[in-house]
Amino acid sequence: MIKGYAGRVLEVDLRARTFSFAPLDEEIARLYIGGKGYGTRLLYDRTPAGIDPLGPENLLIFATGPLNGSVAPQSNRFAVICKSPLTGGIGNATCGGSFALGMKKAGIDILIVTHRADRPLRLEIDGDRDAVEFLDAGDLWGQGTYATQKLLSRKHQHAVIGPAGENLVLFAGIVSNERIAGRTGVGAVMGSKLLKAVSVRGSRKLDMEDPEKFKAYTKEVRKLFEDHPVLGESMKRYGTGGIVNTTNGRNILPTRNFQKGHFDRAMDISGEFLEDHELKGVKTSCIHCPVTCGRDVEVEGVGVVKGPEYETLALLGSNLEIGDIKKVSEWNYHADDLGMDTISLGATLSFAMELVERGMLDATLHFGDQTGITELIQDIGHRRGLGAELADGTKRLAAKYGGHDFAMHVKGLELSAYDPRGSFAQGVEYATTNRGGCHVQGASMYMESVGPLTINPQNLKLKADIPIMQQNIACAINSMVLCIFTTYGMIPKAVHEMDPSSFTHRALAFAFENLPGWMLRGSMRIKGKPMLWFEKWLTYITGTTFSSGHLQEIGARIFNLERMYNLREGLSAADDTLPPRILHESTFPDMDSGHPLHLLLPRYYKKRGWSADGVPLPRTLEKLQVRV
Amino acid sequence: MSVAVQLTYAMAKELGAQRLELEGAKTVADVLRMTRERFAADPARYDELTRVAAVAVNGVLVHYKRGAKTPVRDGDTVAFVKAAAGG
Ligand code: SF4
Numbered sequence: 209m210i211k212g213y214a215g216r217v218l219e220v221d222l223r224a225r226t227f228s229f230a231p232l233d234e235e236i237a238r239l240y241i242g243g244k245g246y247g248t249r250l251l252y253d254r255t256p257a258g259i260d261p262l263g264p265e266n267l268l269i270f271a272t273g274p275l276n277g278s279v280a281p282q283s284n285r286f287a288v289i290c291k292s293p294l295t296g297g298i299g300n301a302t303c304g305g306s307f308a309l310g311m312k313k314a315g316i317d318i319l320i321v322t323h324r325a326d327r328p329l330r331l332e333i334d335g336d337r338d339a340v341e342f343l344d345a346g347d348l349w350g351q352g353t354y355a356t357q358k359l360l361s362r363k364h365q366h367a368v369i370g371p372a373g374e375n376l377v378l379f380a381g382i383v384s385n386e387r388i389a390g391r392t393g394v395g396a397v398m399g400s401k402l403l404k405a406v407s408v409r410g411s412r413k414l415d416m417e418d419p420e421k422f423k424a425y426t427k428e429v430r431k432l433f434e435d436h437p438v439l440g441e442s443m444k445r446y447g448t449g450g451i452v453n454t455t456n457g458r459n460i461l462p463t464r465n466f467q468k469g470h471f472d473r474a475m476d477i478s479g480e481f482l483e484d485h486e487l488k489g490v491k492t493s494c495i496h497c498p499v500t501c502g503r504d505v506e507v508e509g510v511g512v513v514k515g516p517e518y519e520t521l522a523l524l525g526s527n528l529e530i531g532d533i534k535k536v537s538e539w540n541y542h543a544d545d546l547g548m549d550t551i552s553l554g555a556t557l558s559f560a561m562e563l564v565e566r567g568m569l570d571a572t573l574h575f576g577d578q579t580g581i582t583e584l585i586q587d588i589g590h591r592r593g594l595g596a597e598l599a600d601g602t603k604r605l606a607a608k609y610g611g612h613d614f615a616m617h618v619k620g621l622e623l624s625a626y627d628p629r630g631s632f633a634q635g636v637e638y639a640t641t642n643r644g645g646c647h648v649q650g651a652s653m654y655m656e657s658v659g660p661l662t663i664n665p666q667n668l669k670l671k672a673d674i675p676i677m678q679q680n681i682a683c684a685i686n687s688m689v690l691c692i693f694t695t696y697g698m699i700p701k702a703v704h705e706m707d708p709s710s711f712t713h714r715a716l717a718f719a720f721e722n723l724p725g726w727m728l729r730g731s732m733r734i735k736g737k738p739m740l741w742f743e744k745w746l747t748y749i750t751g752t753t754f755s756s757g758h759l760q761e762i763g764a765r766i767f768n769l770e771r772m773y774n775l776r777e778g779l780s781a782a783d784d785t786l787p788p789r790i791l792h793e794s795t796f797p798d799m800d801s802g803h804p805l806h807l808l809l810p811r812y813y814k815k816r817g818w819s820a821d822g823v824p825l826p827r828t829l830e831k832l833q834v835r836v
Numbered sequence: 837m838s839v840a841v842q843l844t845y846a847m848a849k850e851l852g853a854q855r856l857e858l859e860g861a862k863t864v865a866d867v868l869r870m871t872r873e874r875f876a877a878d879p880a881r882y883d884e885l886t887r888v889a890a891v892a893v894n895g896v897l898v899h900y901k902r903g904a905k906t907p908v909r910d911g912d913t914v915a916f917v918k919a920a921a922g923g
Contacts, residue, residue, distance in 0.1 A: 442921065448923050450920050454918060457842055457892050458895050458915075459892070459894060469895060470895070475845060480846075517922075518922035518923060647923070658921065659921065660919035662919075664900045666900075706888070708899070709890070709891075
């Protein structure tokens with residue numbers, strides 16, 4: 209068995225209440241690493257086209273990778289893969305918490321859940337005894353994610369759903385500790401299987417190829433992270449909310465359902481404000497991560513709970529024109545406890561507000577007005593009244609009430625909090641990312657709008673190249689499974705400390721922006737020695753050399769397989785688009801229109817090795833060894 | 837003619853105001869000078885707080901325009917922007 213893997217796949221059949229262990233497929237591990245890559249391969253191979261995402265044929269796959277179970281910072285995440293009920297295409301999400309560590313300790317790399325239980329169940333897995341218990345979860349059904357986890361055994365690590373998952377809210381997530389695998393409705397799939405919780409324990413240790421090198425190098429990386437202006441300073445001090453004032457200054461902070469990119473009260477919902485006023489002194493972290501980007505806040509009547517992250521501050525704050533961080537924290541708590549994605553939730557609420565504003569929906573919902581939102585969030589989680597309609601997300605709400613032009617989703621997945629009109633590469637990424645309008649499948653905005661060395665985000669230069677490079681590396685990272693925030697550490701401290709108006713900084717930015725695309729992508733494709741920390745970790749753990757070139761290739765393989773899955777499920781180039789508001793309405797005084805996707809998409813397809821209608825060419829698939 | 841200035845959090849804390857409204861500024865250079873004047877008691881503090889901040893007019897960094905010579909118009913927002921990361 210390749211080092212770094214537990215070597216086992218556990219398959220659980222909820223209908224028959226049986227389970228079996230099988231050896232990990234080393235060929236799949238070699239080609240797809242683990243996590244999202246391995247899970248996508250399984251989903252593609254094991255499910256026929258056209259299944260109902262909420263039907264028993266869908267698989268629910270929990271997948272770890274070779275970095276999980278180690279003490280490497282940012283490495284304790286798991287991926288969930290299934291067909292998405294929100295988009296009808298590939299569904300996946302990753303999550304911190306402690307479940308990944310539990311799986312590896314139990315000696316399980318991949319857990320495949322099949323079929324549907326006949327009544328609410330939970331699973332207790334003991335990896336040391338190779339035992340799986342199918343336990344009645346009737347008493348837990350209806351409980352929030354906080355209460356559920358409290359009621360479960362302390363000896364296990366858990367992944368649970370809340371009422372949103374039970375009630376098949378299409379943007380329900382799966383929760384481990386205070387973290388959530390939020391996007392694409394993976395929690396609804398778990399709910400459709402009547403599976404309330406998976407608890408796992410074991411005492412196995414991770415077997416590494418070169419533990420000494422790994423240990424010594426990890427010590428160095430911890431130091432590097434501690435000294436890094438983003439990972440050791442801004443994210444540590446202000447959490448992800450430290451970016452609110454930056455996106456606001458760049459006019460890309462979603463405001464009033466993306467009608468604007470600037471919110472006058474942004475500072476009141478920023479990470480700095482949270483640090484100054486609300487933070488209870490506790491900064492939280494996923495296991496072994498020194499970045500501690502989590503924030504605890506006090507919610508009245510509830511106590512100290514996880515605070516909102518950037519996406520939540522924007523989608524439930526500025527995008528609803530709410531500048532009250534206490535309210536946003538309260539709504540964030542309700543969403544977490546119900547077990548649903550705050551990005552889709554906030555975007556669906558803002559869409560409903562605009563429908564009301566235009567007289568297309570009769571409800572008491574208004575931008576800037578907090579009244580009734582707490583109750584509505586509860587109604588969404590429980591599918592009551594208007595909440596039942598909002599529980600289906602923006603795309604379906606638009607199908608019923610109209611408003612397609614301002615329905616802010618791609619492929620059915622609501623856009624996250626970087627307005628692509630001020631971040632063209634991010635727009636291409638949103639349009640083409642296989643799971644839909646999401647930023648953590650590449651985070652191109654870091655290279656053009658918010659990072660320390662950015663190119664002009666509003667011209668065409670490199671705007672088709674950066675997303676490809678970023679999507680590939682994100683696919684690889686989500687397959688290790690590492691936190692995507694690790695990529696923020698790739699720009700060295702020295703660059704952060706430069707004055708942006710200095711000659712050196714501007715010369716660097718100029719050189720970057722004027723790099724030919726083929727050169728940028730080509731340089732990333734070189735298969736050499738491992739340079740970055742995650743390349744070295746993978747190499748020391750598995751004994752196989754991983755460099756940037758290897759990871760770009762693996763990432764491209766995963767991305768193309770996801771693409772083939774989506775095409776098989778009926779998605780097409782027509783789905784590689786952005787909301788009409790983004791394409792046609794300008795939020796910048798000097799721009800007469802919106803995002804120039806029509807100019808960039810053909811370039812993107814070509815550089816990907818796809819046909820003009822967005823289908824991977826046979827030679828592309830062959831070169832990447834994507835079997836379909 | 838009024839131009840709004842979006843400050844960084846640290847600048848806002850120092851000045852006790854989230855934004856400034858400046859009258860009479862015609863270029864970014866004017867905005868920077870007038871903002872610095874608000875730190876009259878300690879101009880070095882302004883230099884320190886703005887050292888790694890870029891400047892944007894209506895969201896567009898001025899180094900993609902005419903730098904400090906970039907003209908500003910009534911109703912424009914000039915922002916001090918620091919690099920950051922979120923997710
Ligand atoms: S950076 Fe934040 S989200 Fe990522 S692993 Fe660390 S604590 Fe978790």
